[in-house]
Amino acid sequence: MTSLGVVFRPQVxxxxxxxxxxxxxxxxxxxxWLWEDCFWQSGIAAAAAALAVxxxxxxxxxxxxxPFRNVALASMEIATLERMFPGRFLPGVGHGVQEWMGQVGARESSPMTLLREHVDAMRTLLRGEEVSTSGRYVxxxxxxxxxxxxxxxxxxVGAVGPKTLRLAGEAADGTILDGQNSPERVRWAVGEIEAGRAAAGRTDPHRVVVFTSATTGPDAAERLRREHQAWGHDxxxxxxxxxxxxxxxxxxARYVDAGADALVFTPTADEADLEGYVRFVAQEVKPLVG
Incomplete structure (x- = not known):
């Protein structure tokens, strides 16, 4: 069954x-879903607040x-939220925007190595196991x-390029694809993820979450066009x-057919009624999706 979600944009x-x-x-x-975009809002603090209410x-x-987070601290935060709100927290990690990482002195020369070491250590810690490792970054x-x-x-793991998509398939439990992915590109990305899973011998479930800009109401098509222009999308x-x-x-249906397990709608920047938007997705769209 397809899951539907909505993004609470950090600019709100x-x-x-x-x-x-x-x-x-x-x-x-x-x-x-929340984004920890620089320098808007903390993902963990916001998630805790949303889960609590x-x-x-x-x-x-x-x-x-x-690059922002020590893996032991990040794992402690995730474990704490999972214990308090079992089964309701969905943590995603990724490279981050390298320009932003440079602004805070956290940019590393090999983001791929850092991400792999981080994910491997985090998944082991969250299983309750002891970890001793001396990697390039962790x-x-x-x-x-x-x-x-x-x-x-x-x-x-949030992924865009083929190397990170394959890493997600090898090392993570699921992949997040951002709003620059058309259904055709989602299909390609799923192929890269599956190649990574095959290389690692993974046969367990792997969840593919896709974000996409979406708008309803008057002038919806024009508002979507302006949103894509603002993001620099084609x-x-x-x-x-x-x-x-x-x-x-x-x-x-188009995204699910391409391989998405969850579709997360991102409201446009000019969306004035976020509460109405989430009700629309839950009460009007979901019954048509099943």
Missing amino acids: PPEQLRAVARAADEAGLEEL TERLRVGIGLLPV TLDKVKLDWPPAQPPQIL VTSDLGVAGDAEAFAKGT
Whole structure:
């Protein structure tokens, strides 16, 4: 069954998050996703707040930039949230935007090596195991979480290029694809992920989460076009969704057919009613998707 979600964009003031999360939870939305974009909002703090005011809603972070975070601390934060809100936290990690990483003195010469070392150590720590390693970037000496989760959450990796997509398939439990992916490109990305999984001998489930810009209401197509222009996307490509609930459902079907397990709608920057938007996705779109 396809999961549907909505992004709470970090450019929205953080004090609005709790009301949007409550509206999403009450409406029956499955997932609310956050971005830890520099220098807007903390992903962990925002996720904790959203989880604390909801009962059923799953809350994801897509993604935590690994150059920003010591792996032991990040694992402690994830374990804490998973213990307090079992099965409702969806943590994603990734390279981060390299320009931003440079701004804070965290840019590394080999982002791929850093991401692999980080994901490997994090997944082991979250299983409650002791880790000692001396890698190029990750160094741990007999580190073990005192409060590991009863069931470790899936760790997802945000990926764009083929090397990171294959790494996600090899090392992670799922992959996050951002809004620059058309259904055709999602299909290609899934092929790269599967190649990584095959190389690692992975046969366990691997969740593919796809973000896509989506808007409804008056002038939806024009608003979507302006959104793509703002992101620097090709406005002639088959990106995003615009229109009524039926249009959202048809758009979802195209992404699911390409290999998406979850589709997360990103409202446009000019969306004035986020609470109404999450209700629309949960109550009008989801029944058409199944």
